Amino acid sequence: MTKPLNVGLIGYGFMGRTHSNAYRKAPNFFDLPYEPVLKTVCGLEEDQAKAFAQKWGYESYTTNWKEVVEDEKIDVVDICVPNNVHAEIAIACAKAGKAICCEKPLALNVAQAEEMVAAVEKAGVPNLVSFNYRRVPAVTLAKQLIDEGRLGRIFHYRANFLQDWTISADVPQGGDATWRLDIKAAGSGVTGDLLAHCIDTAMWQNGPITSVSAMTETFVKERMHAETHKIEAVGIDDACTFMCRFDNGSLGNFESTRYARGHKALYTFEINGEHASIAWDLHDLHRLSYFDHRDDSIVRGWRSVHVTDGDMPYMDKWWVPGLQIGYEHTFVHQVADFLQSMAEGKPAAPTFRDALATQKVCEAVLNSAKKKSWEQVK
Numbered sequence: 001m002t003k004p005l006n007v008g009l010i011g012y013g014f015m016g017r018t019h020s021n022a023y024r025k026a027p028n029f030f031d032l033p034y035e036p037v038l039k040t041v042c043g044l045e046e047d048q049a050k051a052f053a054q055k056w057g058y059e060s061y062t063t064n065w066k067e068v069v070e071d072e073k074i075d076v077v078d079i080c081v082p083n084n085v086h087a088e089i090a091i092a093c094a095k096a097g098k099a100i101c102c103e104k105p106l107a108l109n110v111a112q113a114e115e116m117v118a119a120v121e122k123a124g125v126p127n128l129v130s131f132n133y134r135r136v137p138a139v140t141l142a143k144q145l146i147d148e149g150r151l152g153r154i155f156h157y158r159a160n161f162l163q164d165w166t167i168s169a170d171v172p173q174g175g176d177a178t179w180r181l182d183i184k185a186a187g188s189g190v191t192g193d194l195l196a197h198c199i200d201t202a203m204w205q206n207g208p209i210t211s212v213s214a215m216t217e218t219f220v221k222e223r224m225h226a227e228t229h230k231i232e233a234v235g236i237d238d239a240c241t242f243m244c245r246f247d248n249g250s251l252g253n254f255e256s257t258r259y260a261r262g263h264k265a266l267y268t269f270e271i272n273g274e275h276a277s278i279a280w281d282l283h284d285l286h287r288l289s290y291f292d293h294r295d296d297s298i299v300r301g302w303r304s305v306h307v308t309d310g311d312m313p314y315m316d317k318w319w320v321p322g323l324q325i326g327y328e329h330t331f332v333h334q335v336a337d338f339l340q341s342m343a344e345g346k347p348a349a350p351t352f353r354d355a356l357a358t359q360k361v362c363e364a365v366l367n368s369a370k371k372k373s374w375e376q377v378k
């Protein structure tokens with residue numbers, strides 16, 4: 001019989017839902033070494049925690065995360081709270097010997113991320129950071145094609161993550177719904193929230209980023225704070241553009257903003273190599289665009305690969321060729337991979353240490369923008 005694995009979820013918001021859905025679905029589609037049991041959920045509001053527990057099938061609920069960490073029955077703690085609460089909970093979990101799945105970005109800054117890495121490595125607990133876009137089958141396939149050498153030497157990596165939801169100066173900062181605009185809760189703006197995803201995927205596919213030159217802008221300088229109702233200076237970056245060099249000699253170009261009218265969550269990347277290029281678009285996430293210069297010239301051109309066949313990453317676990325999957329499935333893949341790695345006693349990527357590398361790039365980007373200089377990534 002499959003061994004039960006008791007899950008304690010902290011945070012019942014957007015990510016709390018995606019992760020809960022993943023724990024429920026993963027055993028139906030993957031042959032897992034453990035059976036996830038939704039043991040307890042924690043969040044700030046008791047009535048909402050209770051309603052969430054009922055809706056998703058958690059056995060209990062609490063408003064005190066320490067109860068989850070101290071509960072001896074809990075095997076895995078899943079951290080889905082705003083960025084400023086990640087470190088304290090994760091370090092306590094490590095000390096209590098829990099396996100940890102933590103949402104991204106790992107921490108508010110590099111110093112905090114280093115403490116978290118030290119804590120999980122000292123305790124030897126399984127740890128994973130939820131950079132879920134790695135687990136879109138088309139994105140995983142892109143990594144596979146690069147690793148197979150199909151692109152040859154890589155010259156360029158460019159990525160964008162565009163949104164438009166903070167253009168109005170009436171959007172407040174802080175509080176439950178808009179903590180992302182409050183520097184104290186978020187640590188940074190689009191750099192940690194959106195570019196962290198692009199950086200994680202880019203370094204996974206194309207190796208380490210060694211130096212960066214960035215510019216950031218805060219278009220709306222003051223906003224009302226949702227908790228104090230006072231007008232306060234905005235500390236986050238609303239938009240960020242940076243150039244970079246990768247260790248393999250290729251050049252990178254990254255852009256993110258919440259001021260690109262018409263775009264809700266347009267994450268795209270394009271990679272240009274000596275023989276071939278790859279492009280991907282979150283709005284068409286089951287397709288990978290591929291151009292191979294080695295094709296006969298009379299049929300050479302960009303092809304749109306429908307990533308649904310059973311020999312493509314993760315797809316043998318889902319429907320039949322031609323039928324696609326979507327956003328929620330990235331989290332199902334994450335749960336499946338995490339549990340499998342745990343059973344095998346292997347690290348599940350991206351680990352806290354991998355996410356620390358992303359945090360270092362984010363910090364170098366923010367420092368570069370502030371100092372108007374090229375920064376080495378330490």
Ligand SMILES: NC(=O)c1ccc[n+]([C@@H]2O[C@H](COP(=O)([O-])OP(=O)(O)OC[C@H]3O[C@@H](n4cnc5c(N)ncnc54)[C@H](O)[C@@H]3O)[C@@H](O)[C@H]2O)c1
Pocket residue numbers: 010011012013014015016042043044045063065079080081082083085103104105130131132176177193
């Ligand atoms: N992987 C992704 O694509 C992705 C997408 C969105 C958010 N995130 C990350 O997930 C995390 C949560 O984001 P969200 O959008 O789900 O936020 P959210 O605002 O929807 O939910 C946050 C939850 O945290 C709870 N919470 C806040 N402080 C708490 C505390 N001290 N103790 C216990 N519970 C507390 C709140 O009650 C709420 O349930 C963030 O780190 C964010 O960056 C990742």
